[in-house]
Amino acid sequence: MHETQNRWAPIPNIFGTFAAFVDGEGRVVRFAFNADRALKQDPTAIRDDTALAHVQKQINDYCAGNRQSFDLNLAPQGNAFQLKVWKALTQIPYGQTTSYGALAKSIGTPDAARAVGAANGANPIALIIPCHRVIGANGSLTGFGGGLPLKQALLAHESRVAGMPIDLFA
Numbered sequence: 001m002h003e004t005q006n007r008w009a010p011i012p013n014i015f016g017t018f019a020a021f022v023d024g025e026g027r028v029v030r031f032a033f034n035a036d037r038a039l040k041q042d043p044t045a046i047r048d049d050t051a052l053a054h055v056q057k058q059i060n061d062y063c064a065g066n067r068q069s070f071d072l073n074l075a076p077q078g079n080a081f082q083l084k085v086w087k088a089l090t091q092i093p094y095g096q097t098t099s100y101g102a103l104a105k106s107i108g109t110p111d112a113a114r115a116v117g118a119a120n121g122a123n124p125i126a127l128i129i130p131c132h133r134v135i136g137a138n139g140s141l142t143g144f145g146g147g148l149p150l151k152q153a154l155l156a157h158e159s160r161v162a163g164m165p166i167d168l169f170a
Contacts, residue, residue, distance in 0.1 A: 095162025
């Protein structure tokens with residue numbers, strides 16, 4: 001029998017308690033920085049720490065500085081443009097940043113920085129699809145679902161681990 005109900009688990013870590021959701025096939029469908037808010041979006045999900053143990057382990061490895069990319073099966077839900085942007089986000093190297101305009105150019109839509117920003121903001125699998133690595137064209141930290149202090153902390157963490165300071169004004 002195919003299980004269609006999502007499973008979820010809190011993902012405690014050095015940055016707070018996040019929440020991850022997987023579908024019946026074990027693919028990550030949502031990763032949120034606020035567990036309480038995430039549960040309101042999917043109140044029928046069943047808590048299953050065992051089903052999410054692989055996600056917790058990779059987050060632990062990331063937080064310990066032992067993982068720079070994630071090896072998880074992802075199933076984000078979005079339109080074709082959003083999926084294209086989210087795929088491009090996964091190409092931003094660990095410890096580095098890019099701007100919305102540069103990301104728009106990289107996917108062949110150089111005049112779509114705002115649309116890229118909207119797709120970035122709609123990313124359902126934050127951190128794992130690294131939307132935190134996108135900053136304003138002037139180097140400023142811009143909107144982030146987890147809040148700007150968390151975005152800054154994630155970028156600082158990656159910078160330390162990668163051994164390269166992030167210049168937000170580059």
